[in-house]
Amino acid sequence: MSHIGEWLSERVPVSGAQLEELTNEPVPYHLKRWWFCLGGTPAYLFVVQIITGILLAFYYQPSAATAYDSIAYITEQANYGWFIRSMHKWAATFMIAAVILHQMRVYFTGAYRRPREINWLIGMCLLMCTLLVGFTGYSLAFEQLSYWGATVAANISDAVPVAGRFAKQMLLGGDSYNERTLSRFYILHAAVLPTTMILLIAVHITFIRLHGVTEFRTEDESDDAPRHFNFFPEHLLTELTIGLVLMIMLSAISTIFPVMMGPKADPLTTPEVIKPEWWFYVSFRWLKLFSLSFAVLSTGFIVGAMFLWPWIDGALRKITGKEEVSVYIGIVATLLLVGLTVWEAVVTH
Amino acid sequence: MAGGLAAGYGTLGVMAIRFLHASDGDAMGWQFLCRTEELTIGESLPYTTPSGAKVVIARQSDGDTASDFIALSSVCPHLGCAVHWESQNDRFFCPCHNGAFDPQGNATEGPPAAAKQQLTRFPLQVEDGLLFILVPLQAVLGEGMQVAAVTKPLHHDRSEEMEA
Numbered sequence: 001m002s003h004i005g006e007w008l009s010e011r012v013p014v015s016g017a018q019l020e021e022l023t024n025e026p027v028p029y030h031l032k033r034w035w036f037c038l039g040g041t042p043a044y045l046f047v048v049q050i051i052t053g054i055l056l057a058f059y060y061q062p063s064a065a066t067a068y069d070s071i072a073y074i075t076e077q078a079n080y081g082w083f084i085r086s087m088h089k090w091a092a093t094f095m096i097a098a099v100i101l102h103q104m105r106v107y108f109t110g111a112y113r114r115p116r117e118i119n120w121l122i123g124m125c126l127l128m129c130t131l132l133v134g135f136t137g138y139s140l141a142f143e144q145l146s147y148w149g150a151t152v153a154a155n156i157s158d159a160v161p162v163a164g165r166f167a168k169q170m171l172l173g174g175d176s177y178n179e180r181t182l183s184r185f186y187i188l189h190a191a192v193l194p195t196t197m198i199l200l201i202a203v204h205i206t207f208i209r210l211h212g213v214t215e216f217r218t219e220d221e222s223d224d225a226p227r228h229f230n231f232f233p234e235h236l237l238t239e240l241t242i243g244l245v246l247m248i249m250l251s252a253i254s255t256i257f258p259v260m261m262g263p264k265a266d267p268l269t270t271p272e273v274i275k276p277e278w279w280f281y282v283s284f285r286w287l288k289l290f291s292l293s294f295a296v297l298s299t300g301f302i303v304g305a306m307f308l309w310p311w312i313d314g315a316l317r318k319i320t321g322k323e324e325v326s327v328y329i330g331i332v333a334t335l336l337l338v339g340l341t342v343w344e345a346v347v348t349h
Numbered sequence: 350m351a352g353g354l355a356a357g358y359g360t361l362g363v364m365a366i367r368f369l370h371a372s373d374g375d376a377m378g379w380q381f382l383c384r385t386e387e388l389t390i391g392e393s394l395p396y397t398t399p400s401g402a403k404v405v406i407a408r409q410s411d412g413d414t415a416s417d418f419i420a421l422s423s424v425c426p427h428l429g430c431a432v433h434w435e436s437q438n439d440r441f442f443c444p445c446h447n448g449a450f451d452p453q454g455n456a457t458e459g460p461p462a463a464a465k466q467q468l469t470r471f472p473l474q475v476e477d478g479l480l481f482i483l484v485p486l487q488a489v490l491g492e493g494m495q496v497a498a499v500t501k502p503l504h505h506d507r508s509e510e511m512e513a
Contacts, residue, residue: 270445
């Protein structure tokens with residue numbers, strides 16, 4: 001055994017003390033609360049997505065002629081195919097929810113403020129990538145709703161001034177949904193976006209390590225409560241517990257509510273009732289409320305403001321003299337987000 | 350050296366974007382529909398273009414000129430969903446964002462009405478009592494979405510249709 005240890009330490013010259021120093025970053029005490037671990041939750045779900053996605057890729061065939069049938073094979077014939085597909089679908093849903101909640105937590109605690117503005121930008125890029133990976137994955141099913149959802153999304157990008165037509169043609173591989181489109185969605189979903197996300201997550205975590213996690217004291221904490229605890233093993237155990245709970249939840253929900261096959265895409269007939277996935281309910285309702293130009297431009301404005309929020313917030317605080325101005329704006333935005341989502345969810349058209 | 354690297358990788362980047370950028374082009378062609386006397390007022394002729402889009406052709410008035418007919422696309426001008434005819438409401442309806450259009454294709458409700466849009470009208474032509482329609486020719490969106498690649502010259506197209 002000692003021979004193996006010597007052989008290994010000669011080839012990997014890192015001591016236990018060095019490893020401990022590398023990993024044992026002091027973790028602020030407030031991270032004992034699970035809602036402050038929402039950054040680790042999407043990262044864990046991302047790993048689930050990669051593993052289940054690789055498994056699904058063994059059978060999935062990204063062409064209009066074969067995509068639907070290959071998913072039907074996965075769902076109905078491949079061993080545990082229904083479970084792996086359901087895990088992939090539900091983990092995607094959970095991941096998007098976790099990313100949104102993480103972003104909200106960062107927003108409402110002001111953790112994006114100086115000097116963490118760049119990490120907010122990276123987080124915003126990760127949010128956009130998560131929504132895009134969700135959209136492209138949904139489109140791969142080549143079902144009626146996913147086909148028409150992709151058509152609508154491509155035409156939304158067409159309405160963006162200047163670069164819209166080019167973006168649409170790049171996305172679809174032509175002027176409309178065609179036999180080249182699914183392979184593009186697949187490459188984006190399975191290669192381009194995950195690689196981008198892995199790189200962004202690496203930079204995100206590097207910045208967290210460089211700046212340290214934002215520190216908070218809650219009112220119910222006594223003054224003599226410890227300010228920090230160790231990453232290893234305490235925080236790692238918290239993250240592992242969350243991982244275990246997530247796995248139990250995912251397994252249960254995938255078994256109780258497995259993903260079924262919808263009707264195959266019919267490019268000539270739009271279904272009477274058409275809805276995107278829940279995370280796009282807001283923009284779907286927004287498009288019904290306003291003209292296309294206004295809806296697209298206002299959405300672009302809102303997303304732009306979200307990216308630049310650390311600087312906008314700084315300017316607002318300077319103008320109003322109130323530290324909590326972003327909280328009020330955040331509450332209004334959240335109510336709008338929830339309201340439009342629920343509205344779209346409860347009505348047929 | 351930096352200039353050389355930037356030029357080399359920049360050129361490769363431009364080539365990659367040009368490689369990935371695919372446009373269907375604007376290949377259009379005249380397709381035969383029917384003899385003009387076969388279409389009477391009140392009747393409509395459903396037609397599917399080579400690119401897979403549904404078109405409804407109807408006669409608007411007696412006569413034998415192109416203006417006596419109308420050819421409306423079933424693609425909603427708002428975001429590209431397919432409209433369908435609601436006979437009980439005498440309108441075309443788009444289920445995606447609740448757009449509605451009158452029988453002439455003018456938007457009456459929803460975002461298309463706010464933007465004063467209308468269903469695309471395809472150009473029609475009458476020649477020797479035969480009705481033709483000008484439509485895009487590429488990328489069939491039907492079964493399996495195979496490319497049709499129907500790019501024939503106008504006169505050839507017509508003569509072939511007439512022979513058929």
